[in-house]
Structure formats: structure tokens, C-alpha cells
Amino acid sequence: MYRYDQYDQAIVDARVAEFKDQVARRLRNEITEDQFKPLRLMNGLYLQLHAYMLRVAIPYGTLSGTQMRMLAHIARKYDRDYGHFTTRQNIQYNWIKLEQFADLLDDLSKVEMHAFQTSGNCIRNISSDQFAGAAADEVADPRPYAELLRQWSTLHPEFSFLPRKFKIAVIASDTDRAAIQLHDIGLQLRRNDAGDLGFRVYVGGGMGRTPILGQVVRDWIPVGQFLSYSEAILRVYNRYGRRDNIYKARIKILVTELGIEEFTRQVEAEWALLEPLGLDAPQAEYDRIIAQFAPPAFDPAANDDLDLSDPDFRLWVEQNVHPHKAPGYAIATISLKPRAGIPGDASSAQMDVIADLAERYAQDEIRVTHSQNLVLAHVRKSDLYAVWQALEAVDLATPNLDLVTDIIACPGMDYCTLANARSIPIAQKIAAKFENDIAEQRDIGELKIKVSGCINGCGHHHAGHIGILGVDKKGEEAYQLLLGGSGAEDASLAKILGPGFDENGIVAAVDRLIAFYRSARAAPDERFLDTYRRLGPAPFKAAVYG
Amino acid sequence: MPRVLTGNRLETGDVLWWNGSDWSPRIADAVAIGDEGEALVARLVAEERINDPVLIDVTGEPGAFVPTTTRERVRASGPSVRADLARGSLSVEVI
Ligand code: HEM
Numbered sequence: 001m002y003r004y005d006q007y008d009q010a011i012v013d014a015r016v017a018e019f020k021d022q023v024a025r026r027l028r029n030e031i032t033e034d035q036f037k038p039l040r041l042m043n044g045l046y047l048q049l050h051a052y053m054l055r056v057a058i059p060y061g062t063l064s065g066t067q068m069r070m071l072a073h074i075a076r077k078y079d080r081d082y083g084h085f086t087t088r089q090n091i092q093y094n095w096i097k098l099e100q101f102a103d104l105l106d107d108l109s110k111v112e113m114h115a116f117q118t119s120g121n122c123i124r125n126i127s128s129d130q131f132a133g134a135a136a137d138e139v140a141d142p143r144p145y146a147e148l149l150r151q152w153s154t155l156h157p158e159f160s161f162l163p164r165k166f167k168i169a170v171i172a173s174d175t176d177r178a179a180i181q182l183h184d185i186g187l188q189l190r191r192n193d194a195g196d197l198g199f200r201v202y203v204g205g206g207m208g209r210t211p212i213l214g215q216v217v218r219d220w221i222p223v224g225q226f227l228s229y230s231e232a233i234l235r236v237y238n239r240y241g242r243r244d245n246i247y248k249a250r251i252k253i254l255v256t257e258l259g260i261e262e263f264t265r266q267v268e269a270e271w272a273l274l275e276p277l278g279l280d281a282p283q284a285e286y287d288r289i290i291a292q293f294a295p296p297a298f299d300p301a302a303n304d305d306l307d308l309s310d311p312d313f314r315l316w317v318e319q320n321v322h323p324h325k326a327p328g329y330a331i332a333t334i335s336l337k338p339r340a341g342i343p344g345d346a347s348s349a350q351m352d353v354i355a356d357l358a359e360r361y362a363q364d365e366i367r368v369t370h371s372q373n374l375v376l377a378h379v380r381k382s383d384l385y386a387v388w389q390a391l392e393a394v395d396l397a398t399p400n401l402d403l404v405t406d407i408i409a410c411p412g413m414d415y416c417t418l419a420n421a422r423s424i425p426i427a428q429k430i431a432a433k434f435e436n437d438i439a440e441q442r443d444i445g446e447l448k449i450k451v452s453g454c455i456n457g458c459g460h461h462h463a464g465h466i467g468i469l470g471v472d473k474k475g476e477e478a479y480q481l482l483l484g485g486s487g488a489e490d491a492s493l494a495k496i497l498g499p500g501f502d503e504n505g506i507v508a509a510v511d512r513l514i515a516f517y518r519s520a521r522a523a524p525d526e527r528f529l530d531t532y533r534r535l536g537p538a539p540f541k542a543a544v545y546g
Numbered sequence: 547m548p549r550v551l552t553g554n555r556l557e558t559g560d561v562l563w564w565n566g567s568d569w570s571p572r573i574a575d576a577v578a579i580g581d582e583g584e585a586l587v588a589r590l591v592a593e594e595r596i597n598d599p600v601l602i603d604v605t606g607e608p609g610a611f612v613p614t615t616t617r618e619r620v621r622a623s624g625p626s627v628r629a630d631l632a633r634g635s636l637s638v639e640v641i
Pocket residue numbers: 046048053085086087088092164167182205206207208209210250409410411415416417418456457458459460
């Protein structure tokens with residue numbers, strides 16, 4: 001894992017000192033709330049329905065055990081004993097007090113963490129593949145490049161006041177576990193026939209009010225030049241992105257309005273000027289960072305034997321464990337979607353257990369996934385049973401990865417000031433229908449349900465096989481139903497199926513959709529999404545609306 | 547329709563209601579605000595100690611006011627999905 005050097009730490013320390021002073025001045029009424037609000041937002045501090053909400057950055061979703069234990073400590077000391085892992089691989093706390101904020105920031109910085117650039121019109125936390133460094137299908141670990149982007153984008157003076165927020169994701173395999181086509185820039189690391197590494201660059205993807213899939217702006221940029229190329233994209237956006245209308249300010253609108261050809265021409269012209277200036281990191285810096293992501297020392301004696309005689313353990317292995325590139329090792333996903341739970345929430349006690357397990361069994365690494373689960377990426381197969389038992393003891397071993405109860409939900413109106421409707425209770429009510437019957441869930445197969453409490457789309461409803469969007473219908477909570485989205489390598493945008501529902505109506509509608517799918521699928525392993533793609537919306541519509 | 551005054555305390559973010567002379571963490575203590583409401587809000591904004599002070603519509607009687615919007619009911623009761631964190635002054639059931 002990457003460790004801060006003196007410069008990284010100096011930047012964080014300086015920024016923490018600066019913001020502590022701003023907080024102190026606000027508390028003494030030396031600055032007004034209007035003056036303070038943009039400053040606190042730049043430091044990840046929102047005011048939500050019940051209290052201040054803090055969003056802490058987890059670069060490319062990777063944490064050490066020590067960092068996870070600090071997140072638990074923060075939940076315990078400054079919050080109400082839990083945190084919420086988000087679709088952007090970050091963590092949010094819901095009950096933060098401004099008067100304790102300085103101490104909290106000090107605690108975070110002790111473990112090389114901070115909260116800046118988690119809000120505001122800047123380059124946000126860089127996201128990546130939760131299986132990075134462990135997946136058999138990757139061409140290289142994508143995280144050194146995500147780390148380079150993190151350093152490049154941290155307090156980048158030119159890009160601190162963009163027209164709008166900017167999100168970048170980096171992956172290194174053909175399987176997309178990070179939804180790169182739904183990011184402002186999506187980077188896919190590839191290897192060419194000569195064995196060199198380079199990126200395919202997608203630009204202009206995003207969700208929110210106007211969902212758009214990213215398009216390829218360049219099929220190949222050598223790894224050595226991807227920072228200057230990113231700089232060129234950001235420059236074109238910063239110059240021509242619309243600042244007059246917040247709904248048209250994202251890069252996706254600029255790319256759409258210009259057309260990808262013209263946008264590409266402008267980026268290439270900008271890059272032709274920029275590239276000779278030597279903005280790219282020198283090879284020594286690549287080497288330094290790549291060395292920090294060197295694979296852990298896998299034990300060549302680790303073997304693939306696995307005793308699956310315990311049926312509950314077997315279920316978990318079949319559903320939540322993925323193959324690892326090193327023989328004798330496996331990737332284990334920890335579901336944060338337990339029975340009657342809140343998607344993405346973890347208590348301090350659970351975080352502590354996960355930290356311990358990571359240190360003891362998983363090379364001291366934890367990953368956060370964009371579907372609000374956690375991952376232990378490097379577990380010896382012979383340790384899987386012990387890991388499972390420890391997880392089971394704290395309700396973290398639900399064997400439901402990618403199944404109907406593995407639902408993404410944003411905080412919605414239970415926490416969020418922007419919400420039109422609650423998201424979490426919808427997820428819970430849908431899950432309640434299936435959560436006691438894992439065999440039925442497995443029969444239904446891969447099904448991604450994603451719920452957002454408003455059009456901003458933080459719950460990725462546009463990328464849901466089934467998407468649910470909370471709307472306001474004359475002061476009442478109501479829900480729209482969308483079908484056919486995907487955030488994976490077969491990316492597509494979900495479309496509205498028909499008129500909306502109230503809370504109970506949407507749950508019943510999902511039920512009818514699933515029943516119809518089971519009767520209509522061409523084969524038991526045809527996924528819901530594939531049946532929908534094969535048949536189109538009409539029969540699904542008939543099944544729901546009669 | 548009666549109106550009550552609510553906001554969040556600067557130091558803590560706590561959700562508060564105006565009880566006629568001070569702030570209370572319980573909507574049950576809220577008093578109905580008459581025509582003086584707008585002036586009160588203007589004064590509070592200028593004082594800069596309560597964030598987002600706002601008058602909201604409620605139904606019912608003093609001691610049992612219920613906000614008309616779901617959003618304000620959630621603020622008054624606590625998250626509907628965490629009964630253990632409920633504020634106690636307005637039942638989660640009314641959300
Ligand atoms: C509770 C406070 C939150 C606020 C105020 C907030 C605000 C917003 C806004 C305004 C947008 C729309 C941006 C646009 O269309 O230009 C947005 C998008 C998004 N947010 Fe949030 N959000 C919050 C929480 C979250 C959470 C909890 C998550 C993760 C679960 C999240 C992840 C995202 C994602 C993935 C998008 C859509 C991707 C895109 O930017 O195109 N946000 N958010």
C-alpha cells in the first residue's frame with residue numbers, strides 16, 4: 001500500500017491547520033456562515049437533516065487495518081458508533097459536531113487520511129477496482145496510476161474551481177468493477193502487442209439529472225503521458241464547461257454539445273501544447289509509487305484445498321469469494337447488506353473486527369466497493385473458514401453478493417437535505433421479501449437493484465438492472481421504476497418503465513418484475529438484465545402495470 | 547396553519563425548535579409563531595449562531611405539532627430507519 005512521504009503529510013498537515021483556524025474563526029463569529037460554508041464544503045463537511053455530515057476520502061477505496069480502526073474510533077468518539085460506506089468508496093459520518101472537528105481532523109491525519117476534495121467543484125476521490133492487485137484478469141495493478149492521479153489532483157491550483165465536480169475512475173481489466181463509463185474520466189489500463197502499458201480514455205460519463213455514458217476520447221495513451229493528457233482534458237473542460245447553469249456544468253454536457261469529434265480535436269490540440277512542457281511524472285516517480293504497490297509476499301506453499309463440509313460456509317464461498325491470481329489465495333467480499341440492515345452501514349465494533357481480520361489474514365488491506373461492500377483481497381484459502389466464522393459472529397457474512405438483497409441505496413430522506421424520498425426503507429422492504437431464502441435469491445441470480453432518493457443519483461439508479469428513483473409527488477414520497485441499466489463493462493442506462501408508485505406499490509412492482517423474469521428467462525442462468533435486453537420493456541411493463 | 551421555527555445549532559449541528567424564549571431539542575416544546583416570525587428569522591440570521599433558521603408549517607396543537615412535510619417530520623423524529631437514535635419528541639411512526 002502507498003505510504004505518505006514528507007510532502008503528502010506536509011500538505012495534509014498544512015490544510016488541516018488552515019481549516020482548524022477557519023472553524024475556530026466561525027465558532028467565534030469572526031466569519032459568517034455564508035463565508036464559512038464554501039470552506040467547510042471544501043473540507044467534506046456538509047450540514048444535513050440531523051447534524052453535520054463528514055465525508056472522508058478513501059483513495060481508490062484501499063485502507064489498512066490501522067486506518068479502518070481509526071474510522072471505527074472516529075465513529076465511536078465523534079459520531080454515533082457507525083459510518084456509511086458510499087458508492088464512491090468513501091465513508092460518511094452523520095452526526096458530527098463542528099466544535100469537535102479540529103480534534104477529529106488531527107486523528108484522521110495521524111493515519112494519512114483527510115476529508116478535503118470530497119465536496120466542491122474539484123477533482124474528487126479517485127476510485128478504482130476493489131479487486132486491484134488480486135484479480136486474475138488485470139494487466140497490472142491500477143492503483144499506482146490512481147495514486148499518481150491523486151497526487152496530481154490534490155490541491156491542483158488550476159482545477160480547484162472547476163465548473164462542477166469531477167470524478168475519475170481507473171481500472172486494469174476488461175471486467176469493469178468501477179463503473180468507469182459513468183465517470184467524468186474513465187481510464188482502462190491495457191497492454192499492447194509490444195507489451196507496453198497504456199490507457200483507453202473515456203470521457204463525459206455521469207449520472208445525476210442527465211445520465212450519459214462516457215465515450216472514448218483516445219484509445220491509447222502511453223502510461224508515461226496519461227497525466228499530461230488528463231491535464232489537457234481538464235483544461236478544455238475548465239475553459240469551456242458551462243458555469244452559467246449548474247445543470248449543464250458537468251463535462252458530459254460539454255462533450256455532448258461539442259460532439260466527441262470536436263471535443264477530441266480540442267483536447268488533442270491542447271495536449272500538443274502541454275505535452276512538451278514536461279508535466280508528466282518522471283520514471284523514477286512511477287517506479288517509487290509502483291514499488292509501494294508491490295504484491296505482498298504470497299506464500300508459494302499455500303494450497304487450494306478447501307473444506308466445504310459446513311454448508312453455510314460453502315454458500316458464502318460460492319457467493320462471496322472470487323478467484324485470486326496467486327495460487328492458494330482468494331478474494332473475499334464482506335457484505336454490508338445484512339438482514340434488516342442499512343446498505344453500506346457498519347458499526348465501530350464491526351469495523352474493528354474487519355481491521356483485525358485484515359491484519360491477521362489479508363495482508364493488512366481492506367477495499368471499499370462501489371456497491372457499498374468491503375473486500376479482503378488477499379486471503380489464504382486455508383484461512384477462509386476462520387475469516388468466515390469471525391465475520392459471521394458480527395453479522396458480516398451474509399452470502400448475498402450481487403443478489404437481489406445486495407441493494408445499493410443512498411442515504412435518502414432519512415439523512416439527506418436534498419432528498420425527495422427515503423431510499424433505505426425501500427431497499428429494506430424489497431430485501432425483506434427475499435432475505436430469509438438464500439436458495440430463492442440464488443435462483444433469481446445476479447440482480448442489481450439501486451435506489452436513489454432524488455435525481456442526483458448518488459444511489460446509481462440509472463445503472464441498476466432495476467433502478468428506483470425517489471420523487472416528490474405533491475408533497476408525498478413517490479418512486480419511479482427504471483429498468484435495464486448497468487455500470488459494468490456492458491454499461492447501459494436504465495429507462496423509466498411507466499408511472500410511479502408509492503412506497504408499498506414500488507415494492508410490489510419489483511416483486512412482479514422478478515416473478516415475470518423467472519417465468520420468462522430463456523435458461524436458468526440468463527440474468528434478469530439479459531432477459532430484459534432480449535425481450536425489451538413491453539412484457540415487463542405488462543407484468544407490472546397489467 | 548400554525549408555523550414553528552426551527553434551525554441547527556452552529557456548534558453541534560443539533561436540530562432545534564424555538565420554545566418562545568430559547569431553543570429546545572424537542573419539537574414538543576415548540577410554540578406557534580405569529581407575524582413576528584419573519585423578523586425573528588432575520589434577527590437569527592444576523593446573529594449567525596443558528597444555521598438555516600426557517601419557519602415551517604405544522605398541524606395539530608401546541609405540544610403535539612406535526613410538520614406537514616416528510617422532510618421536517620424526519621428532522622423532528624430522527625432517521626426512520628434507526629429507531630434507537632430517535633429524538634423521542636415525535637414518533638417515527640408519524641413520518
Ligand atoms: C448526503 C449528502 C450528499 C449530497 C448533498 C450529495 C449531492 C450530490 C449531487 C448534487 C449530485 C449530482 C451531481 C450532478 O449531477 O452534477 C450527486 C451525485 C452523486 N453522488 Fe452524491 N450526495 C450526497 C451523498 C452521496 C452518497 C452517500 C453517495 C454514495 C452512496 C454519493 C455518490 C454520488 C454519486 C455516485 C453521484 C452520481 C455520479 C455523478 O456525479 O454523475 N453521494 N451527489
